Amino acid sequence: MQRRNGLFWGIFLLTLGVLFLARRAGWLDVDWHSLVNLWPVLLILAGVNLILERRGNPIAFVTTVMLAVAIPATLFGFFNRHHDRDRDGFHMRWNHDDDDDDNGDNSYGDRNDNDDDNGDEEDNDDDYQHERERRNAESGRVQTNTFTETMDASTHEAVLKLSGGAGRFIISNPTSELIKADARQTVGMYSMSVDRDPATHIPTIELKPKDEHQHIDLKDGDFENRMDIHLNDKPIWTMDVALGAGQGDLDLSAYAVKSLKLGAGAADLDLKLGAKVDQADIKLDVGAASVTVHVPKEVGCRIKKDGALNVEQLDDFTNVGGGEYVSPGYDASSKKMLIRFDGGISRFKVVRY
Template identity: 55%
Template sequence: MNRGLFWGIFFVTIGFLFLARNLGWLSVDWETVRNLWPVLLILAGVNLILERQRNGAAVVTTVLLAVAAPVALFSFVNRHHDRWDRDGDRWEYRYDDNDDDDDDTNNDNDNEADNDDGDSDIETSSVSKFVESMDGDTPEATLKFAGGAGRFSIDETTSNLIEAEAKQSIGTYKMEVERDPTTRVPTIELRPNEGKTEFKDGKLSNRIDVKLNDKPVWTMDLNLGAGEGDFDLSRYAVKKLNVQAGAADVEIKLGDRVDLMDVDLKSGVASVVVRVPQGVGCRVEKQGGLNVNQLDDFEEVSDRVMQTKGYDTAKKKINIVFEGGISRFKVDRY
C-alpha cells in the first residue's frame, strides 16, 4: 500500500468530516454507516491482492480505503452528535423502563421476564432480571459476557455476586453459574439464549446492565458485536480483562485495586477509550492495522510499545495489549 498516499487522503478526509460537523453540514444516519464496516475488510483484501500482483488498480483501492476508513472511524467518534429520529430531525435510543407487575413471571433461576403488550417508544419484547447470591467465601470470580447488538454496561456494586437486567426487542438472554467443586470459585456466563440480536428499525435492540460484587478478584471476558459498551470497572479488583469488539464504541474505566492488571483488547472497526488512574504505571503494546492512537503522557519504548513515566518503579501496573483492525484507540489518565 502506498502509505504516503493513504495517510494523506486519510487525514484530509477525517479533517473535512470534523469541519463539516462543526459547521452543521452533515445530516447522516451514522448507525447505518457503522453497519457497513465489513466493506473496509473487503477493500483491504482487494488492495493486498492487487499490490501483490503489482496491478495499477491498487492505487484506486488505496484511495477508496483511505476515504472509507476515516468515515467508519468518524461514525463511532461522532456517536454523541448523530442520534437521528426517523419521525423527526433526531433519533435517540430509548427503552421502556416501566415494568408491568401483572405480567411478571418468576422461575427458580432468579430470572424475571416482563412482557409488555402496550405501546412504547421502542418495542420491547422482554425484560429479564438475573441474580446470583454471594457465598461467604468467594475470593475470586470469573465473568464471561457475550453481547450481540445493543448497549452494554457494567457499573455500581451489589451485595449479591451479580445482578443483571436485560431489556430486549429481539431474542432473550440467559445466565449460568458454575462453581469449582474444590475452590468454589464461580464462573458466570451471561449470553444470548438463542438466535442473534441485531439492529431493528435503526434502533439498538438490546440493553444489558450489570452490577457486580466488589469483594472478589475478577477475571472478565467481554465480547461485543455491535453497539456501545460502557464499563466502569474502577470499583472492582480486576486482575485480567479480555475485551473483543466488532463494530462497537467502547469506554472502559479501570481502577487501582490490584497490583498488576493485564488487559487484552481486540477490535474490528471500533472506537476504544480506556481510562487509567494517574497513580498507576501503564504500559501499552499496539498491534494490528490502521489505527488512530491517542496516548498522551506516554513515552515510546519501541515501535509498538509505550509506557508512562515511572512505569518501572510503580507499585501498581496496568499492562494493555491492543490489537485493532481499523480503530480509534485512546488512553486517558484520571
C-alpha cells in the same frame, strides 16, 4: 490533523440513522450486492486517512468524513442484502401464479372466473396480513429480565463471561449481590449460568443470549438490546467480554480486575480501570472501533499495540519502540498494568486520571 472521536462516531451514527429512516420509508432502491462488493475500498480509504493524519495533513478531515459515511453504508448493505434475498423469495412464492396474467389484473377471481373464489382469496390475504401484524407487534415488544446471584462471604475470586450482539452494554456501580444484571431486548432473550469449581469454589458466571444466531431485521428501527450489570466489589475478578456492534460503557474502577479480555466488532467502547490489584492484564481485540481507556495515574502502565490501521492518542506515554509505550515512572510503580491492544480500522486512546 487528529481525527476526533465525536466527528467520526457522530457522522457514523447519523448515516446509520438516515439509512434506517430511508429504508423504512421505502426511499432506497440500491443494488446491495454491488455495494458490498466494494468493501476493499474501505481499506484503501483507511490507509490514506492514516497516512494523512500521521503527516498532519488537513485533508485527513475529508477522508475521516468519507470513512464515517462509507463504513455504516457498507455494513447496512451487507445485512440488507441478505434481508432482501429472504424477502424476495417469500414474494416469489406468493406471486408465482400471477405470471400468466397478461391483462394486468392481479385478482385471482379473473383467473378462475369465480367471484366466490376471489372473495376467499381476499379473506386469506386479510388473515395473512393480520397474522403478520401480530407477529411484528410481538417481535417489537421490549422484554425485560433480571438475573441475580447471591454473594457468598467465602468468595474471594470470581469469573465473568459476557457475550452479546449489537446493543449497549454497561457495567457500573457495585451491588451487594455477586451479580445483578438487567436486560432489555426486543429480539431473543438472555440466559445466565453459575458454575462453581469443586476444588476452589470459584464461581464462573456466564451471561449470553439464548440464541446466539438471532436474526435482526434492520428494516425495523425499534430494535433494542441493553444490558446493565452490577458486580460485587469484594472478589478479585477475571473477565472475558465479547461484544458485537454498538456501545460499551464499562466502568470497572470500583472492582479488583486482574485479567480482562475484551473483544468487539464495530463498537464505541469506553473502559475505566481501577487500582485495586497489584498486577492487571488487559487484552483488547477490536475491529472497526473507537476505544477510550481510562487508567489511574498511580498505576504504572505499559501498552503493547498491534494493528496497522490505527489512530492512537497516547499523549502521556513514552514510545519505547516496537509498538510499546510506558507511562511516566513505570519502573518505580508498586502497581502495574499491561494493556495489549490489537485493532483493525480503529481509534485507540488512553487517558490517565
